Amino acid sequence: MSDQKPDGFPEGMWRRRREWPWVLLVVVLVPAAGGAVAVELVAGELSREATKPLRVTYEVTGTAKDVTITYPTWQNGGLSTARLTLRTLPWAGETRTKGFMSGGSFAVTLGASGGEVACAVTVEDGTVRTATASGAFATATCGGF
The missing domain is CATH 2.60.40 (Immunoglobulin-like)
Known part of the structure; x- marks a missing residue:
């Protein structure tokens, strides 16, 4: 019996190729979300100062x-x-x-x-x-x- 999937990829390779997009997505989205939160906090403080x-x-x-x-x-x-x-x-x-x-x-x-x-x-x-x-x-x- 072969350890290859019907589309020609070995079993281990198939799983790795499906995981890396998720890792990349997390690596990109987590800093972006943190930056968005920081921008929102700064914008709120500037708004309060501008109306003081x-x-x-x-x-x-x-x-x-x-x-x-x-x-x-x-x-x-x-x-x-x-x-x-x-x-x-x-x-x-x-x-x-x-x-x-x-x-x-x-x-x-x-x-x-x-x-x-x-x-x-x-x-x-x-x-x-x-x-x-x-x-x-x-x-x-x-x-x-």
Whole structure:
């Protein structure tokens, strides 16, 4: 009696050829499934961060009598820039944003009369940026918040 199947394959070879596709399938699918789970977890965390409300507070102090301030504001999911000219200090302002929409640069520029200024930006999550400037047309920039 022969140990070959009717189609010409020996008994042991037939079984091995039928097992390797399953092993290959497991080797490919397990890492792919793990990667899909990781992507889903990261996407969920990014979504939560993107909708997290944040308060950004701006402050200017100093002796200058003529300063121009420029700072970012967020309205309806869009970024815009506010610009004010001040004759007296101190000044404070606040804006609200959501998660990854935060960021920007708060600039305080002295006028021709000079003086000294200090700026500070505080984000609700604890980020604080400060800068100082003195002299005519000098600029203090608090950025990267």
